Amino acid sequence: MSAPTDDFLDHILARAKDAGATAAQALSSRTRYFEIEFDHRSVDLVRSTENETTMITVFRDGKRGGATLNGRRPEEVEAAIAAAATAAEAGVADPANDIAEAPSLPPGDHGPLAQDRAAMRAQVDEFLASLPARHPLLRLRDCLYTFTSQETEFANSNGLRQRERRGGHGFRAMFMAKDGPLTTSFNAAGGRSFGPFASLYDAAGVGRLMAECERSLERRPVTGKFVGDVIVTPHCLTGLMPSIAGALSGPALLAGSSPFKDKRGERIASPLFSLDNAPRSADFVDGSDFDEFGVPTRDLPIIENGVLKDFYVGYFFSRKLGMAQTAGVRNSRVRPGETSLSDMIAGVKRGILFSRFSGGAPNDNLDFSGIAKNSFYIENGELRHALNETMVSGNFQQLLQDIHAVSKEVVNFGDCAYPFVAASGVTISSK
């Protein structure tokens, strides 16, 4: 570990008790961040920051209040404890409000302690030097090569203590192609990993998307409106899956607005589709050993072969809903299938390679509509042309049922991992 445990959280818990807490907890995160930002010409910013954020929760006779501060300036720590206590006093009593009892884990230590900034810089320089030959028409904006080291500590007045450190690299590229008057849409991709990326082109499928971007200078809409297939890319799923996971979560169950609320044990998706929550996964740099109540996390299936096995229910909602706690954090992994991407494309009579969804937030019923960005038209098993001004509309409940292929290829983004997923029954339209 990079820093010794101190008594900061114990001090907070003691002061919270002095302020009238019947129970209290504190979660502290110390973060060191380093970033090289560049565009297609050169590095334009190097940024390093330090921060320490502490979230204090005070419980008072079944009522709960919170305050978050950063740093350790004594007067601000005292003010935050007082504010949390005052908020708790003003709160609404609920029997679900309490701190957790759980086993304290041995401290977790994941990933490198610090960045090698010279090596990171060398990778950026190599990337920029090779870009004109690899992708002469690409323009980059706000590309970030980063390293983050974060130590997280938890303590509550039941004596529960947790601690973990995670260090990892991140790369994010935003890019477009321009050739005279022809301009593509922006595209962006990135991911995180423990170690430095072997090549920035290989980070989370960035190279594939850059090649697709250059193929997108000539774009046109689909003709008219049709109901067809979509091959949803892993990058597109990063935007779509939170809506589906949200509908499977404790807050949605409390609202009573989830279309899946009574469907545990039922088939809600194609048998080809399996979704796991995997916060302990060794290849998720942004996983977690414990959640915001200090409860150890665990991996478990959410949807297995299309059947809803469990919901994402954290500590508070498990008490509120009378359910077992399953997940205090969310790290989604859709299991790979047995079809190659090329075979998936070959199997589409009429549809699109759906690479990014730019649309209104899906509603409670999981209806969605939006523009298919950075996407391609597929006809008779061939990728034909890049799309513009093309909208997709459908419903995620139905889309899950209509999945007919899942790819072997998977992209790991560092906090989630997805394959390509092919489904039918989506309305695709242009003007």
Place this chain on the structure above:
Amino acid sequence: MLDRLVARAAQLPAYGELRWHANHSSRIMMRKGVLLANGRSRDSGLSARLYHNGAFGFAAAPADDEASLAAVIATARDNAEFAGGHAASGGLSTAAGSGSYDYRSKRAPLSAEQRVEIVRRLDEAIRSRYPGLVNVDIALSSNASEKILANSDGAATYSFVPRAALVVSMSVAANDGIVELYDILGGFGEIEDQSFDEANLAPWLEDLHENLRRKAEGGQCEAGDHDVVLDSALAGILAHEAIGHTCEADLVLAGSVAGDHLGELVASEKITLGDYGGRGPDGKSSFAIHVDDEGTPCRDVAIIENGVLKNFLHNKRTAQMLGAEPAGNARAFSFQDEPLVRMRNTCIAKGNDKLSDMIGAIERGYYLKRSTNGQADATSEFMFGVNCGYEIRDGKLGRAIRDTTISGVAFDMLKTVTHVGDDFHWSAGGGWCGKKQVIAVGMGGPSIKCRVTLGGRG
């Protein structure tokens, strides 16, 4: 603190800024009477940004003492040298803003009990008045950005800019699933400055519930290109997403199509659109800014004047690269963030047309009342979500529509504008914009009749 930053900034070895920055926020969130969030947060610290050979070095720490200030300056300097940029031609603008802009409430602060009571009583009122609802969410939130900034050119300024919002969301069960609608009240100022008492809220809730009831009875809109009237409540997001982002100079440098159209007619001559300092042209926007986070005094920027694309939005660096003068668009969200090119109060100027005439002029189309999220693109293709709207048939409002998304290519769509309303509306609650960092913005405009593409399964 300001004196310390001014003294230190004067000693910087190159152009640079020093900033102490705090974000103060609070949030109370209730779902079906269950209090899910009830607290406040404060995030503050020091940052330094130094310019060296065409690149910047930045460093920040969660502290306010002299030793930490010296340390962040040293780290920023080291980072600037490590950035190893190439010497840039021309210097950065030296315009230096000053002044104190303190908008904290003059009213007595509400206690924690009083804030929770606003939410609790509102929840009770809604659930007793509208018993058939599946869910009720109420969120009362505030955010204030407090900054002290000095730069090596002599800028020295303090600001405290608060906003507050009340969001109410209701859900009902329709024949084909759950239907939800939300609306937002509030804007500039602290919670104490808003009118969140029950007497003021009753007609607003009634309108929200009536729109929800009609939405539940409504249907999917027909996908495709349609004549629409965008209510003035949507005009802000149109100004922000369709035009504003496309005209941010960092995106122009990256290849945005706006760069190819400066000086050209890109919209109907009825369209004038600007990005404003202060609190916008009428002084009533949900956001205020007088000096930006590079120390540049804020000036208004005419982006489109009578349909002609006139200017882009700059920070010091993009202005240097494109031979322009910055007008105060460099903004950072927190002490850990460097200033980026951002919009401030972006709006379309009002015209002379009546909303009723616009609706009456459409034989078959849609009246779109409220928006959700939005996105822009380098191609000027934009989209934003719509959660409340109605069909127009033969010049009259018809059945409500379910959630949809509208899109268009801004520089094409704005040429289809035939009417610009005599009404004007700043987006309630204030807008937030995401671009590396999230940041508060003001957005506004009048109702507009134009042609856009709607998504839908109908």
